[in-house]
Amino acid sequence: MTARVILHMPERFIAGFAKGKPPLLYGRIVQTLTARGLTADFAADMPTAAARVLQDGNLHIMENGQVQAQGWLNAATAYLEGFFHVDPKGVQAASSIGARAYEPALIDAEQAARYAQMLHARFTARRHSRYRQMGAVSALPKGAIAVFLQGPAPIRQGQAFASFEEMLRAVVAGAEGRAVLVKPHPLKPELGAEIIATLQAEGHALIATEANVHDILAACAVSVSINSATAIEGFLHQKPAVIFGRSDFHALVQTAHSPSDFPRALRAALHSPPDYAKALYWYFGQNCLDIQADSFDDRLMAIFAAAGFDAARLGV
Structure with missing residues (x-):
């Protein structure tokens, strides 16, 4: 038939x-x-x-x-506009990419570099992201830890290893003098603002920002999220990522499996970053x-x- x-x-x-x-x-x-x-x-x-x-x-x-x-x-x-999963297992954190082996030694460096340059022209140079971003360029502290909040989906779907509040407390406690920037999700700004206000009321030093995601990623030293697209989007800016949840790009980032695991994950992210071009080519170009x-x-x-x-x- x-x-x-x-x-x-x-x-x-x-x-x-x-x-x-x-x-x-x-x-x-x-x-x-x-x-x-x-x-x-x-x-x-x-x-x-x-x-x-x-x-x-x-x-x-x-x-x-x-x-x-x-x-x-x-x-x-x-994650990036124009790129899609069509997958027998699921999408995003649940996609079958998460079970595939990432072997950077088998990826041609020149081909990966050309691919990364294409993505840079398509997204970074245009300051373009999946969701609408601020057009004005923002001045932000250099070397900060950038935390990107999401909507309720990763919590609701059981993908998170910590709540947003627990994640933020762990980041502030382990920041080692770095500023902590926090951006609410563009589609859930009220939820993000409520979480930030709660932590600030507890005395935690957080800098809330609505800046363009590319400005934040350009300024920061590392991104942190549950499993946000910004983790892999940061590779366009040569920035490593720590995530507090399940993802299908876990081979490319450091995962904090609990709030107490954040200091280890942060050190590993900063001291052993991935080959960003190869990581981008493997995830988007090959998968x-x-x-x-x-x-x-x-x-x-x-x-x-x-x-x-x-x-x-x-x-x-």
Whole structure:
């Protein structure tokens, strides 16, 4: 039986197609299929319970999914705008990249350097990030520890090894005289402001900032978060990262498994940073889909084939 491709998306994504403004990844998936004489079906349902996960012989792709079942792939932005997971295990912290071996000795240094330069031009030089940032350039203390707060997702999903408050207390206690900058998440500014105010009321020396993420990363010595995109985004600025949670880029950063583990993780991050170019090339160039890459179509079809849906099964 010829299989169909069914895209499970929020209704606003489907509405984007009707308005001629499809969501970036799904528009490109449809384009890739159309070029091969195929079509895609849209579904606004977002099944999570196993009983609702169909195994009907078709290929299902679910936005921000965590489905692990035959015939299902999960999709989401992979931290940098234009990069995506289409993954059989999950997305972001739960993606299958986390189980893959990172072997920098096997990565060509010149190729990695060229790739990092491309990312620099695409993001750093433009001071561009996934979420809207302040346009004005901010003056910030050099050599600070930059803490990036997130929304409730990593806590709710059981990815965090500490609460935001516990993380901030550990950073202040282990800062060794460095200033501590704290940026709320752009989509959850009220939550971030509340956390910062709570810690400041306890007497902790925190500098709240809404500066452009690139200004913060350029000024700081190291980034700290639960598992924020800024951890790997900081590699564009040659800055190491400490995280307090599970991630699929754990091989590239230092993980503090508890608040008391922060001093060790900080020392390791500062004294043994990764090869930033190789790390960026391995994660984004070898393990993610880049919407701007000439190889996007072939790599997408290879992911489909690995999931059991090669060209013949899809009817190409």
